[in-house]
Amino acid sequence: MEIYGETIGSRLMLGTARYPSPEILKEAIRASGAEIVTVSLRREAAGERAGQKFWDIIRETGVRVLPNTAGCHSVRQAVTTAQMAREVFGTNWIKLEVIGDEDTLQPDLFGLVEATRILSDEGFQVLAYTTEDLVAADRLVEVGCRVLMPWGSPIGSARGLNNVYGLRAMRARFPELTLIVDAGIGVPSHAAQAMELGYEGVLLSSAVALAGDPVAMARAFKLSVEAGRLAFGADPLEPRDMAEPSTPVLGQAVLA
């Protein structure tokens, strides 16, 4: 898939939070085949160097990082966090989150558009965490966003794709954009479904990190994403309301 002109081999992007240990995180990244992982920023206590230790772990894996603005509830907070992330991580990519609702962690689409406009003007390449709202998507594109990341369902909910119609409509509306389903993926079949809809990729975190066996689940997601993409390209059979015999009836013996 393409992200701002760069070709990425894997269509699965992985979060790095909530793993049982750094070793399992590294193994899960390897098993997933992911080439991009998401990272974040938090307060650092003097003398701890916790950030450096985490950064060393990620660098060992050789993957690229996509910093996020998780937890930001205002445009200013998200923009400042993005600016700080660019300096620390050395990338213009930013997974932009401006959270609007505390219960569902639904993006504040108005704030998201404004923050995208500011950051795009500053040379950032924004991957916008959004909903399937087509009007907001149009506005995001107008202000420079080229990668939309609609939610499947609320972050961490593991409910899969809540609005397949909306995601299908978004795919149809923006055939040229890179679309990635982000959030709400719980099991590999959810990821496969997103890929079968024609999405370029999926981003997931808790589904792997909080699985009983994160490494096995990472591999399961790798396979499901590949299967879903392959199926999308293979022109799937359209559903129909009534049965259609799959065994030819011509030449059948008359025994009744």
Added chain:
Amino acid sequence: MKIVVNGELVEVDAATLEAALIELGYGDALIATAVNRDFVPKTERSNLALNQGDVIEIIAPMQGG
């Protein structure tokens, strides 16, 4: 002077952000900084004069989803 660092009130002798980071033990740490909610690039830290009551955020990489 008294400033607020990551939500805690601290006393520093330093006059600039860069000097304060060294005084507080951040030295060569992999961090980014903001003062009074505005990002301060690494290259600007030595030019940024601190004032009494300034609010400084010091953040570093961590796991994310």
